[in-house]
Amino acid sequence: MVVLLAASTSVFASLYSLKVISFAFITTASITILITIIARFIPVDFTKCGTLLCILSIVFLVISIVVTILIIVLRMPILQVGLAGLGVLLISFWMLFDTQRILGGKYELEEDEYLMGAITLFVDIIYIFQYLLIIFGLCASDE
Numbered sequence: 001m002v003v004l005l006a007a008s009t010s011v012f013a014s015l016y017s018l019k020v021i022s023f024a025f026i027t028t029a030s031i032t033i034l035i036t037i038i039a040r041f042i043p044v045d046f047t048k049c050g051t052l053l054c055i056l057s058i059v060f061l062v063i064s065i066v067v068t069i070l071i072i073v074l075r076m077p078i079l080q081v082g083l084a085g086l087g088v089l090l091i092s093f094w095m096l097f098d099t100q101r102i103l104g105g106k107y108e109l110e111e112d113e114y115l116m117g118a119i120t121l122f123v124d125i126i127y128i129f130q131y132l133l134i135i136f137g138l139c140a141s142d143e
Helices: 002-013 019-040 046-072 079-101 111-142
Strands: none
Touching: 002 079, 002 111, 019 079, 046 079, 079 111
């Protein structure tokens, strides 16, 4: 699955200019560093929020379906930018949750689960990158 996700992301990224890809990459790296710092130094344990994140993900799925229909009917790409922004925010919280599970929290990963932790972080980073490609790609197409 991870190889397929990486391959599909490279095909997806090839649809955008080098400028858009660079902005998305730098922003993704910045978000990743910021979330890692927050997960390490903030005394709040986000590993308790797994149920809340699952509920928010289901709500995001429903909103995505409604907004996609509106984008098709109303032809308003600004809705897609807003949806991608919500996606970045949601996946960032998932990344914070996953990072704290690796670093240690109430529901930390066991020693034999660190490969799973690395894969979940990789998937989080890829999703953030894809959403940022959408945002920067749509903003660049308006210029």
